[in-house]
Amino acid sequence: MSLRGQIIAITGASSGLGQHLAEQAASQGMHLSIMARNHSKLHVLAKKIGGDVLVFSGDVTSEDDCKKFINATIDKFGSIDHLITNAGQSMWTNFDEIEQVDLFRKLMDVNFMGVVNCIHPALDTLKKTSGQVVVISSIQSKFGVPAHSAYSASKHAVEGLIDSLRFELQSSKINFMIVYPHWIRGTEMRQNALGSNGEKIGNQKRNHNKSSVSAEDCARNIIDALPKRRKSLFIPGKLKYLPALKLLLPPVFRWLIRSKIKSQK
Template sequence: MDYQGKVAWITGASSGIGAALARELAARGASVVLSGRDEARLAEVAQACGGDTLILAFDVRDETALADATAKAIGWKGHVDIAFANAGISQRSRALKTAMQVYRDIIEVDLVAQIAFTQGLIGHMAERGSGALGFISSIAGKVGVPMRTAYSAAKFGLAGYADALRAELTVNGVSVHTIYPGSVATNVSRNALTAEGTARGRSDKAIDEGIPADEAARQMLDGIARGTREIIVAEGMELAMGEARRTPEALFDQVAGMVAKGYMDKLEQQ
């Protein structure tokens, strides 16, 4: 994929991986739609992009605001070529101590809201016969990680949705890419929820010494450009963990082939 002239929409674009993706996409010639809750921080990212940007500030959990933003994003240039379901929040708490509301909150943001974001775009992309979807999961979405039971549940779920969606949309010319970052140097740990649902307020050594966000964004976009369906962005033990659970390419082809042979049509007729 050549990003020049493409329109890319990113949720969670005000910081971290989302902001890094925005800067890298702009550097590669894309027009970028920036979404998040904080309009002032989105404006700073837009300025750093130095290119053609549109700010759509809203809470991804607000489906009315999401529908309005989707119409504006498509209407800006007449189409959206690439969408990144990136908005999310992590966790640092033992399951034995974690309030059930923390599970609800993390799954609502990291999974349900990202599905809603995608569902609003797939009809547009399928009708055009082209498009790319990037889902920011996590190594914790490949291997369950301690202190992140809610986060792992949401990120595993996002990967499952992406895999099933890929099987359905390949015949429509829409590519689906699931991205599994390991430790990336962002505020993800500082913003993570505690057992009571408050922000943790401090970072982890592994995160602070992780892959720079700009480098992670370059690896992600390079992977999409190559057509890679599972993109693992990690180092050391985290990379080994991700690779140990990598889905065989032949399996992706097999499941997509079922759709091409009429599996969904047959199932609907039963």
């Protein structure tokens, strides 16, 4: 099925994965609506892409901003076929090093409420188009990992939300696809991650391990999966075995996760 002419709304499009998703959606001939807080970065992207892109500056933690984003998209294009909730923020600090637990509130606000805030006002239009919600989650929605307690918890919360919505909206023909990427290269996630004092940790050099995936490849996988209306997408595919490993061989699972996190510190 061709994506040409379909309408896609993407949050967190000012950098990283979201930016690549926007570029690749546009290259498929989709009508594009993009949101993030950084107005100038969105405009640079829209100019690069060309054509009639809706640029909306807003914060996903604001219910009002998300409503306006969805309504502006419908006003401009008539409806929405695909909503990608991609905006997100991470952390790099152990729980007992966190100075104020407000860090949890901040990450829940972006990674969980940001998803709720965007899906809720989009439901009516998605019901009419039999559209789909694509949630950019993380393999950390399946298990927690060291130094990421609040991030893992926020992604678990999204998993629970989508499970419930699948039941409640079974007859609506809205598809919910959850994307579980590995570490992604070429994004600003690391520098935007919150440290023990609740502030962004800023630029830190690190070498991604070989199993990480580039933002461009990750975006290509996701855009390719849109017409297939999948329920889940693990990138790379072998990640889907990790939850089973946790159940079947817990000591091996824990050793693997500890060594992966150590290699990223």
